[in-house]
Amino acid sequence: MTVHPHHGIVGKAAPRVDALAQATGAVRYVDDISYPGMLHGKILRSTQAHARIVSIDTSAAEALPGVHAVLTGTDLPVAFGLLPVSQDEHALAIDKVRHVGDPVASVAADDPDTAQRAIDLIEVVYEALPAVTGIFEAVEVADEPIHGDEPHDNRDREMSLEFGDVDAGFEIADHVREDVFFYQGNNHAALEAHGAVALVEEDGRLHVFSATQVPHYLHRILARVLEIPESRIRVTANPTGGGFGAKTDVFSHELVTAHLARVTGRPVKIVLTREEVFYAHRGRHPVLMWVKTGFRDDGRITAMSFKTYLDGGAYGSYGAASLLYTGQLQTVTYNIPAYRFEGVRVFTNKPACGPKRGHGTPQPRFGLEVHLDKAADDLGIDPVTIRKRNLVEPFTTTVNHLRITSCGLDECIDRAVDMSEFQNRRRNLSPGHGVGLAVGAYMSGAGLPIYFNDMPQSEVMIKVDRGGGVTVYSMAADCGQGSTTMLATVVGEALGLQPSALALVTADTDLTPVDLGSYSSRVTFMAGNAALEAALKLADLVLSAVADKLDLDLDDVELGKGVVLAGDHEIPWAEAVQIAEARWGLLVTTGTYKPPKDIKGDYRGSGVGPSPAYSFSACVAEVTCDRDTGFVSVKKVWLAHDVGRSINPLLVQGQIEGSVHMALGEVLMEEQSFRGALHNGPSLLDYKIPTVLEMPAVESIIVESIDAEGPFGAKEVGQGPLLPVVPAVVNAVHDALGIRVDEIPLRPDKILAGLDDLAKGGTGRIGPTTLPDYTFRSPILVDPPPERVNA
C-alpha cells in the first residue's frame, strides 16, 4: 500500500544534503585519504594481448631502495569474479595474460615515483599467443582459447529462449522486417579514477577504503581472495567521483592494495591513472544484433526474433547478466505475443566489458526503436502510431513472464510528442533538420541478488538520541546519484523532519546494515522502502509512547513538522523522543526490503530482467546535420520519464539531464575502439565526451505514475532516461537526411557514406550486413504466462 507524503518534504526540489561539502571541496574521495607512513602502490600491466607468462623477475624491483613489497599472481592464487558463474579472474595474472593492460605485478614503495621505477624494473618474459579481437573470430575454434586449455571457440555464455509460438506469429504477419545493427562499446569515463586505500587497524583487522558502488560485494570477494574471514575485514565505500556502473565490479587494485597493506604492515594507496581506467573498463559491450519482427498491416506486432552477439572482452565479470539483459526488456515497452531471444557473449583479448548505465539494454533498445521506425515507414504509419498500437498495458505480465505494474509510458509519449510538436515537425523541417522519437524502460532494481540467498536486499537502521537527533544507517553507496539525499528525504518525510536535520551513516560494512549496492537502479526503490519501514516503525514507537503518556487514543496523535500533535498539545520532537525512550528504552528501528517472489518466471535465465517496478521514458530529439562535413549536432531533447513519484525533482531532473548527456556521447562520438588489441586512445583527449558546447537544451518532463510498491510511489530515474535518447537521435538523422545509419556512434564519415550512397541511387543505409557463422542451440521453449493465454 502506498504511503503518501504529507509533510511537503518528498516532492520538494531541494539541494543534496552534501551539496555544500561538494561545492567547498570538503568531500573525502578515496584519493583524499592519507595516513602517516602510507605507501604508494603501482601495478605492472601486460603489454601483450594474449600471452603465456614464461617468467617474471622481480629481483631488481625488490632491491630498489624505498620498495617495501612486490607481488605477483602466485601471491593471491584464489580466482574470483563478481557472478558465481564467472570465477575467471585473478588479482594478478597467473600463467597467462589476456589483454593489453591485464594486471601482472604490483609494488608498494615510499612514494609513487619509486613505485613506478620499481615497476619498470620488473622483467616479464612472455610467449605470445594469437589474439582474438572481434566477435567473428571469437566464434571460431581456437587452438588456445582465452580461457581453458583445449581447442575450443571463445564463447563465454549462450542463451536461447522462445516464449510462445514465434514461427506461427510470423505466419500470420502481413509484413515481416529484418534488420542488423551494431552498437559500439564505450567507457563510463567517470571523472574520478578508481582507487583504494588499505591498512591494518589497531585491532588487527583489515580496513579497505575504496571508490566502489558495491561495498558488500567487495567485502565478500576480499575475504575470498585474501582468505581471511569477512569479520576480519571492514570496507568503507567513499563517495565516488562518478560511477555509472564503472565501480560495480571488484578490481585487481582493490585486492592488491589490501594485500600489500597486510604484507607491509603499512597503509597503502593505489589510484589508477586515466589510461589504466580504460584497461580496467567494464564498460558498455559492443553488440552486433539482428531483429526480425512480424506486423499486422495496422502495425501490431505478431512475433519477434532477436539475436545478440556481445564482445565481452577478456573476462566474464557481469557478462552472463549483460547477455540476458540484451534480450529480456524488449517486452517491457511493447506487447509482443511471441518472442525468441538468442544471444552469445564471446571472450576477446580486450579489456573486460560489464555494466554501464542501462546495463545491456541500450544496445537492443537502439536496434528495436530504429527497427520500429523503419517498419512504420514500410507500413505507411507514423512512429507514434506504431508504438501506441503495441504499447504494454499496466498490470499485465509479459510473454517472458515479467510483471508489469505501474506504467506511465503512454503519458510519456503524449507529453514528449505534444511538447516537441513532433507530429507537425516530422518530415516538415528544412533539409538537414530532423526530429526522431523513441521510448524505453528500465528496472527499479534487479529482482534477484547476485548470489542466491533469501536475505533482504536492503536493510536500514535508525537510531534516535536524546536530543531528538535521528541517525540513518545504510550501506547504500552514493556515487553521485544522490542516494544519501534520497534516504534523508524519505525518512524526513515519514517523521516530519527536514532532511538536513538528519545524520546519515552510509556505505561502511562495520557501521551499516547490508545494502547490495548502487547498481541496477535499485537504491531508491529498495533502500528507500527499507528506510521508510524503519521510519514508520520509529514513528509508531514515538506516537504510541506519547499517546500512552497523555492517555490519548493512538488515533489522536500524529506527527507534524518537528512536533507530535497530541490532542490539544503540540509536543516538540525532541521531547517526544524522550517520552518514547522512557517508555521503550533505546530507540532503534530497522527496515528491510526484499522484492516479491511472484515477479519472475521459472525458466533458465529468468533471474535477469524481473524487477519490482519498471520506469518508462519517451524521447524526442531534434538534430541539425551538416551535409558537407557529416557532422550531427543535437539541438534539443524532450525527455519524459515515469519516475513513479519524484522524491526530489531537482535530483530527478539532474538524472534526466545527465542521462541525456551520456547518451549523446554514445550516439555521437564515444567509442572504446581498438587497433587489433591495442586501445585507440586510452585518454580523455582521444576519448571524446561531450563538453558544455555540445550539450543541447533538455526539456525534462517528469511523469508520476505513483507505484503502489515504491517508497511514496517512487521508481528509478538513474538509468532509464538514457535508453530512448540514442535511437531518437538516430531516427532524427533519418528524418533530416533520409539516410539510415544502423551503427553508432554516428561518426561524420558514416553520415557522409550514407549521403554518398543515397546520391548514387542507393538506399542510404550504412551499417553491418553479416552475422557471425554461429549456430545457436535449440531454444528452451517457455509457455507464455497462463493469464496471457486466457486473455
Next chain:
Amino acid sequence: MEPVTLNVNGVTRSLFVAPHRTLLETVREDLGLTGTKHGCELGECGACTVLVDGIPILSCLTLTVEATDAEIVTIEGIGSITHPHALQRSFGEHGAAQCGYCTPAMILTAKALLDRDPTPSNQAIEEAIAGNMCRCTGYLAIVKAVAAVAEENR
C-alpha cells in the same frame, strides 16, 4: 629539491619541492588542500583547475616552481561549509553537482569569469567552462547556477 615560496589562499608558504613536482601534487599532497582533484593528470579533464593570479590553470600541467610568488587560489580559499561563496551556495541550490568531482574546478573557473565579467551571458559562461568536463550533470544545471549568481550581480 628547489626552494619555492607560494602564496596559497592568502597564506605565504615556503617549501622545498622536486623540480618536476606539479602544482597539483604540491597543493594536494604537500599542503593537504585536497579539494583540488586529479582526473587525468594530462590536462584533458579540467578537474585540477586552480586560479593563478586570477586565471584558471590546469595544476596538473603546471610545475610548482613556475608558480613561485604567484597568487594561488584553491577551492578552500573561496569559502567553507559555514561560510560558502555565492557560487558554492548556488551550485547546491541548482543541483549543479552530482558526484561533485568536477565541482571545485567548475566553481573556480566560474569565479574567474565573474571576477572578470560580473554579468556574463549564458554563452560566455558556456565558453568559460568548456574546458571543464562533467560526466554527471550534462552541464545545464552548472550553467544555471553560474547564471543565477551573475543575475544577483546585475
